[in-house]
Amino acid sequence: MKKSALLLSVSTVIVSLALVLNCGDKNESSSESAAPAPSAVSAELSPELTKGKEIFMQNCASCHGEKGAGDGAAAASLNPKPRNYKAPASQWKNGPTEAGVLKTLNNGIAGTPMVAYKFLGDENLKHLAKYVVYLNQN
Numbered sequence: 001m002k003k004s005a006l007l008l009s010v011s012t013v014i015v016s017l018a019l020v021l022n023c024g025d026k027n028e029s030s031s032e033s034a035a036p037a038p039s040a041v042s043a044e045l046s047p048e049l050t051k052g053k054e055i056f057m058q059n060c061a062s063c064h065g066e067k068g069a070g071d072g073a074a075a076a077s078l079n080p081k082p083r084n085y086k087a088p089a090s091q092w093k094n095g096p097t098e099a100g101v102l103k104t105l106n107n108g109i110a111g112t113p114m115v116a117y118k119f120l121g122d123e124n125l126k127h128l129a130k131y132v133v134y135l136n137q138n
């Protein structure tokens with residue numbers, strides 16, 4: 001009796017171990033197959049630029065356009081027009097550099113619809129500035 005009870009509990013352990021291991025395998029393979037998708041989407045952008053792009057799409061594209069060409073949905077009714085990021089540096093007030101864009105985002109441009117975006121926080125502004133410079137150069 002005791003022997004068979006022991007055998008039963010040993011086989012129970014083996015079966016549940018096998019289930020757990022099998023589960024682990026499944027989880028691993030599903031996370032493996034899910035992994036390539038996000039990296040393929042952002043293949044050309046670094047993580048920093050990807051983050052900058054996200055914030056830009058949420059806060060800036062309505063005026064500046066998805067590619068920063070100054071042609072967002074709200075642009076038509078604005079005066080002055082939102083900056084086209086492809087415009088030469090001479091047409092920028094603070095310049096298409098990270099430092100220039102940070103100055104614009106921290107202070108806004110007085111008397112225009114370009115308000116300050118300090119509330120987004122330094123970290124997000126840094127990502128945004130990098131992305132605006134990227135759009136200027138690409």
Ligand code: HEC
Pocket residue numbers: 056059060061062063064074078079080081082083091092093094095096100101104105109112113114115117128132
């Ligand atoms: C309500 C519309 C609007 C939104 C939203 C907006 N902008 Fe602007 N932005 C403008 C306008 C208009 C100008 C042009 C101001 C001028 O000519 O003085 C401008 C100018 C700029 C410039 C050019 C500064 C320079 O040196 O000349 C940068 C960079 C910029 N915006 C970045 C951003 C970023 C990044 C966001 C999102 C956080 C954003 N803007 C959101 C309207 C907008």
